Amino acid sequence: MPANTPQIERQTPGKGKIAFQGELGAYSHQACRDARPGMEVIPCRTFEDAIEAVKSGAAEMACLPVENSTYGRVADIHHLLPESGLKIIDEHFVRVHINLLAVRGTKLADVKAAMSHTVLLGQCRGFLQEHGLERITGADTAGSAQIVAQDGNPAVAALASELAGEIYGLDVLARHIEDRQDNTTRFLIMQPEADMRPRADKMMTTFVFRVRNIPAALYKGLGGFATNGVNMTKLESYMVGGTFTATQFYADIEGHPQDANVALALEELGYFTDYLEILGVYPADPRRGEPS
Template sequence: MQLEDLRKQIDEIDQTLVQAFAQRMQVVAQVSKTKQEQGLPVLDPARERQKLADIAAQLPPEMEQYGYALWSILFEVSRSYQSSLRPQPSPLRQEIAASMDQTPNLFPPSATVACQGVEGAYSQLACEKLFKHPQVMYFGSFDSVFSAIENGFCQYGVLPLENSTAGSVKQVYDLMLRHSFKIVRSTRLKVDHNLVAKKGTKLEDVKEIFSHPQAISQCSSFLEKLGKDVKVTPCENTAAAAEAVDQSQRTDVAAIASYNCVALYGLERLAADIQDRSNNYTRFICISKKLEIYPGADKTSLMMVLPHRPGALYQVLARFYTLGLNLIKLESRPLPDREFEFMFYFDLETSVYSEEFIRMIDDLSTISQEFQYLGSYSEVI
C-alpha cells in the first residue's frame, strides 16, 4: 500500500476522532454543571484511576503505555475545560485581583532594599538597576535577606537566582522552601568578572584567589590556566572577597570581583573579563513580604509539591501546554524533611490579563498536592 493511501486512512480516522472529541467535551460540560450543582470538585481521583485502568485493559499490551498517556492528557484537557466553565473565581484569583487593584501603577523609585554581601556586590548593582534611589542594607547571608523581608526590616530584597554559565543558585532555591515572600520584579545583569589585587601586585605574584563559588565556577577556564600552585578559596561574596584583599597584610592574594570594587577598595585590576563566556548574565529577583502586581506583569512564578508517582510532573506540564503557557524555567529541589519528594519551581511566560492566566490560577488546586503562588511580575532588561 502506498504512503498516500495510508495517510488518507489516518485522515479519515482523525475525522472520526475530532467528532468524538467534540461530542465528549459537550458531555464534559454537562458533567461540570452537574458537579457544580451538587458541590462536587472537578477532580475525582478514584474514577480517573479506574478509567485509565479500564482503557489500558482494552488495548493490546504493546499499546497500553501509549493509550495511558493519551487518555491522561485527555483527562487533563477535560478538567481544564470544566474549570473554565465554573464562573466562581478561586480564592487565589480573588487575592490576585485585589492586589492588582491596590498596587500602584509605577514601581517605587526608592525603597529600603536588602542585599547579601557588602558594598560593590553584584546584588547591589542589580538593586541599582531595579530602583533609581535604593537605600541598600547589606546582610551576611541569603537567609538573612529573606528574614529581613519577612520581619518587615526592609521593604524589598534582591537575590541572585540563576547564571547563564554556572546555572541555578541552589542555596536560594532551598531557602525558598523555608520562607514566605513574593516576587515583584526581576532583572538580568551582565556579569564581567575581574581579577583584582593590591596596587603593585603582579599576576605572577598571586598565590591565592578569593571569591564566591558562583564566580569561581564562571571563571574556571581562567583559573585553570593559572596552574595548581594558585589556591582558590570560596567566600560569601565577590565584594567581600575584594574587601578582604584590601584589608589583608599579604601581597600575594587577589579576588574575583566587579570592576566597581577597584575604586571602592583602592585595588588594581590584574585581568579583565575573565569569565568563561562573554554573554555571562545573572538573573536577580526582587522580593517583598506582600503581593504586589504592577502593570505589564508578564511572568509568573510558582512552587509545587507533586505526588511521588510516575507522570505527576507530566500532568502539570500537559496542563500548561493545554492552556498555551510558555514554560521558561523548571527547577527541582529535594524536600529536606520528606524522603524522595521534591519541590518544583516554575517560571511561566503569560500576561496577568490573559484568559490563560486566569484559568491556570483557578486550576492550580486541582493539579498539585501543595502549591505556592510566588507572584506575577515583569523583568527589567
C-alpha cells in the first residue's frame, strides 16, 4: 500500500449475532463482548458449531481462539480455519485473568475446593496451594461457575472470568490469581466475506500454503519475506490428509497484500507452492508487540 494511501479506522462494531464455542461467561464470550459489544452472542457446543452458525446464516460472525501465549496453538483450530469457508476480518487479544468465584455471602475461609477446566487449575497452583484448596476438574470454566451457582455450596468455588460471576450471580472472592500475569489468548473474528480494505496503520495477513515437492522449496519460498523486509510473526506446520507426506503451513505476517514488499514476497512464495490461500487481512490488535 503506498505511503500516501488514506488510512481507515478499525472496523466499528455493529449489530447482529456473533457465535463462539463455550458457555455464557467463557473467555470466548468475553472476547465477543469486548471486540463486538453491539452484537448478540450465540454460545455453541463446538468450534464446528460456531462456524456452522455463520455459514447457515444464524450468526453474522464467529469468534474463535487460535492461540494462547502460555499453551500455544489451540487444538485443531488450524485444520478448521482453511476448511471453514470463513475469512478473518479482525483479531482480539484477551488477558486471561482468573478469579475465585463463590455463592453470595461466602468468605474465602469457607472455601475448601475450587472447580474449573484443568488448564485453569494448572494456572493457579500458587494460590490453590497457599490456601489449601482441593482441585476439582470441571468441563470448562463458565460451566464450573454455573455448577457452583446451582449447587449453592459455599465450600466449593469456581475459577473463571468476572463475566461468569456476573452472569451466574457469584461473588468474586479473589481477583487475578493466575500464576503468570502475561497469559493472553488471541481470538480471530471471522465472517463469510473477506475485507481487504486497509483499515489501520498496522495490518496483518494470514495465509496457509503447501510447498511443491522439490528440494529446498520451503527455504526458497520463505526467502522472499526476508529479502523484501516482511516480518513473519508466526509459522506453524501440521499434517493434512492423514499422511506424513502432506504438510501444510499456517503463517501470519505484518502488512497488507497491497503493500509492494508484501506483494513481492507472496509472489515469490507462489513459485514454490502448489496451494496458497489468504485466510484474512485485518488490523493488528493494539496490544500486539507490546511487552507483557
